[in-house]
Amino acid sequence: MKGMRRFLQALLISTLLLSASLLLDWGRCDPPAESGPVSMWSTFHGDARRNGWAAGPAPARGDILWSFDAGASVQSSPVLGGGLLYIGADNGRLYALRPSTGEEVWNRSFGEFSTVQSTPAYWSGMVFVGSLNFSDSGLFALNASDGSVVWSVPDDRGIIASPAVVDGVVYSFSENGTAIAVNATTGQILWTAAIGGEMWASPAVANGCVFGGTITGGAFALWAQNGSVRWNFSFPETWTIYSTPCAAGDRVYIGAASYSELAGELRAVNSSTGEVIWRHLSSQGVYSSAAADGGSVYSFVWNKTADGSFLVALPAIDPNGDGVISPGEVLWSFKTEDFEGGSSPLVTDNLVVVGSSDGNVYAVDRQTGKLAWNATIGGKIVGSPALFERRVFAGSMDGAVCGLGSASELPALRISTMLEKESLPSGTVMRINVRVTDEAGNPAEGAFVKFTVSAGNLSQGGASTFPDGSQTVKYLAPPVKGNISVTLAVSASKGGFAAVSASMRFNVTVYRSSYSGVSSQSGFNMVKYAPYLALIAVLGLCNAAVLVLLVRKRWLPGQRRMRAGGG
Numbered sequence: 230m231k232g233m234r235r236f237l238q239a240l241l242i243s244t245l246l247l248s249a250s251l252l253l254d255w256g257r258c259d260p261p262a263e264s265g266p267v268s269m270w271s272t273f274h275g276d277a278r279r280n281g282w283a284a285g286p287a288p289a290r291g292d293i294l295w296s297f298d299a300g301a302s303v304q305s306s307p308v309l310g311g312g313l314l315y316i317g318a319d320n321g322r323l324y325a326l327r328p329s330t331g332e333e334v335w336n337r338s339f340g341e342f343s344t345v346q347s348t349p350a351y352w353s354g355m356v357f358v359g360s361l362n363f364s365d366s367g368l369f370a371l372n373a374s375d376g377s378v379v380w381s382v383p384d385d386r387g388i389i390a391s392p393a394v395v396d397g398v399v400y401s402f403s404e405n406g407t408a409i410a411v412n413a414t415t416g417q418i419l420w421t422a423a424i425g426g427e428m429w430a431s432p433a434v435a436n437g438c439v440f441g442g443t444i445t446g447g448a449f450a451l452w453a454q455n456g457s458v459r460w461n462f463s464f465p466e467t468w469t470i471y472s473t474p475c476a477a478g479d480r481v482y483i484g485a486a487s488y489s490e491l492a493g494e495l496r497a498v499n500s501s502t503g504e505v506i507w508r509h510l511s512s513q514g515v516y517s518s519a520a521a522d523g524g525s526v527y528s529f530v531w532n533k534t535a536d537g538s539f540l541v542a543l544p545a546i547d548p549n550g551d552g553v554i555s556p557g558e559v560l561w562s563f564k565t566e567d568f569e570g571g572s573s574p575l576v577t578d579n580l581v582v583v584g585s586s587d588g589n590v591y592a593v594d595r596q597t598g599k600l601a602w603n604a605t606i607g608g609k610i611v612g613s614p615a616l617f618e619r620r621v622f623a624g625s626m627d628g629a630v631c632g633l634g635s636a637s638e639l640p641a642l643r644i645s646t647m648l649e650k651e652s653l654p655s656g657t658v659m660r661i662n663v664r665v666t667d668e669a670g671n672p673a674e675g676a677f678v679k680f681t682v683s684a685g686n687l688s689q690g691g692a693s694t695f696p697d698g699s700q701t702v703k704y705l706a707p708p709v710k711g712n713i714s715v716t717l718a719v720s721a722s723k724g725g726f727a728a729v730s731a732s733m734r735f736n737v738t739v740y741r742s743s744y745s746g747v748s749s750q751s752g753f754n755m756v757k758y759a760p761y762l763a764l765i766a767v768l769g770l771c772n773a774a775v776l777v778l779l780v781r782k783r784w785l786p787g788q789r790r791m792r793a794g795g796g
C-alpha cells in the first residue's frame with residue numbers, strides 16, 4: 230500500500246512538474262513590456278513596438294547554414310517562438326521550421342488561391358497570422374505545435390498586415406480599412422475601428438496606443454483600450470504608407486512615399502500628439518519600416534537618383550534643430566543594388582542587417598556602416614531578417630528560407646550514447662539513450678536529435694532533448710539470415726551550436742526460436758505510436774527523477790556506456 234501511495238504521489242508531482250515546465254516555456258516567449266531590445270523575435274520587426282532592435286550579437290559571418298524551399302515566393306518575414314521558426318509563403322501556406330536545421334515541422338494551407346504575406350506572431354503557444362484569399366480570408370490563431378486552428382475571424386478583403394499581440398490582445402489591420410482587437414485566447418472581438426483606407430502596414434503597439442498608416446497616406450494613433458482615435462494626420466495627396474510605424478520611447482517613426490512625385494519621407498513624430506519632430510527626405514520613397522536603438526534610427530531608403538536603396542543611420546536628435554535630417558547630418562549610408570526598398574532593417578549589438586532585392590542579406594557595422602558580410606540567397610528579399618541565438622533568418626522571393634551564421638565559430642555539442650546491449654536477436658527490441666551536452670558537459674535542452682540505422686526500425690520518443698539533455702529511441706532488430714553488424718548514426722543540433730554527429734556499431738543475431746518468423750514479420754510500426762511514447766517518455770522521466778529523489782537509489786545498473794563525438 231505504501232509503495233502504491235508513493236507511486237501515485239510521484240505521478241502527481243511529475244505531472245505537475247511537466248505542466249509547470251510547459252508554462253515556463255510559454256511564459257518566456259511573451260513580448261517584453263519594457264523599453265529596450267527584444268530577447269525574442271516573436272513578431273514582425275521584433276516585438277509589438279516594431280523597433281527592429283534585437284538583444285545580442287549578430288553572427289560574424291553570413292554562411293548559409295541551411296536553406297528551405299517554401300515552394301513559392303516569400304514576402305512574409307521569419308519569426309521565432311516556442312522553439313520553432315514560422316514564415317508565410319505566397320502559396321497560401323504557413324510553415325513551421327526548426328531554426329537549427331531548417332527542417333519542416335508542419336505547414337498549414339489557407340486555401341489554394343490564398344497567400345500568406347502577413348508575418349506571423351507567436352504568443353503563448355499560439356501563432357497568429359492573416360491570410361489573403363479570394364473566398365475566405367481572415368485572421369487565424371493556430372496551435373504553435375501542429376498548426377491546427379484555435380479560432381479565426383473572417384475578413385471580407387484579406388489581411389497583409391502582421392498581427393501584434395500585447396497583454397493577451399491581438400491587434401490586426403485589414404485591407405478593408407478596419408482595425409480590430411481580439412482576445413488572443415478566445416477569438417472574441419473586443420473592438421473594431423473604421424479607419425477608411427486600405428492598410429498594408431502592420432499595427433505597432435506602444436504607450437497604450439495602436440499606431441498605423443493607410444495606403445492613401447493617413448497616419449493615426451488609436452487608443453489600444455477601445456480603438457478610439459487619439460490623433461491622425463495625412464501626408465499629401467498621392468502619398469502612401471506601406472511601411473509599419475516604429476515606436477521607440479515617446480516617438481513614432483513613420484515612412485511614406487509618393488510614386489508620382491518621386492519623393493519619400495521618414496517622419497519622426499511625438500507618439501502622444503502626432504506632431505512632427507523631424508523629417509528625412511528621399512528622392513523615391515520609404516517602403517520599409519525604420520529600426521531604432523535609442524541613439525540612432527536606421528532606415529532603408531530608395532534613392533532613384535543613385536540607382537539603388539541605401540541603408541542609412543540617422544541621429545535620433547536633429548543636430549541643428551531645424552526639423553530636417555539633411556544629407557549632411559546622416560551618420561552613415563550603405564548602398565545596395567535594391568530597387569524596391571522593402572526589407573526592414575534588424576539592429577543587433579554589433580551589426581545592422583537588411584535584405585535587398587539584389588538577392589543579398591547585408592550586415593553592416595552598426596557604428597560605421599561598413600560591410601561586415603553579405604549572404605547571396607538569390608531571390609529578392611522584401612521581408613525583414615530575424616535574429617535568434619546568433620543566427621540570422623531571411624526568406625526570399627525565389628522561395629528560399631535561409632539560416633545564416635558562422636558554423637566555425639559556434640561552440641560544439643557532444644553526444645554520449647548508451648546501448649542496452651552489444652548484440653540482440655532479430656525481432657527483439659532494445660532501448661538506446663543519448664545525452665547531448667555542451668563542451669563543458671552541461672545538458673543541452675531542446676537539441677534536435679536524429680537517429681538513423683543501417684538496418685532495422687527505430688521509434689523515437691521525441692524530436693528534441695529533455696531538460697537533462699537526454700532522448701531515447703527504441704530499436705527493433707530486423708529479420709536476419711545470419712548475424713549482421715548494424716551502424717547507428719546520431720546527429721544533434723541546436724541553435725547557437727555547431728551540429729555534431731556520432732556513429733557506433735552493434736550486432737543483430739539470428740533469433741533461434743520457433744517464433745522468430747512471426748515476430749520478425751509482424752510489421753509493427755512504432756512510429757505510429759511516437760506521440761504516446763513521447764508522453765510516456767516525458768512522464769517516465771519525471772517519474773524517474775522524482776522516484777530517485779524519494780527512494781534515493783541509483784538506477785541503470787550494469788548498462789554499457791559508450792562515448793562518441795564527431796563521428
Ligand SMILES: [Ca+2]
Nearest residue numbers: 549551553554
Ligand atoms: Ca537638421
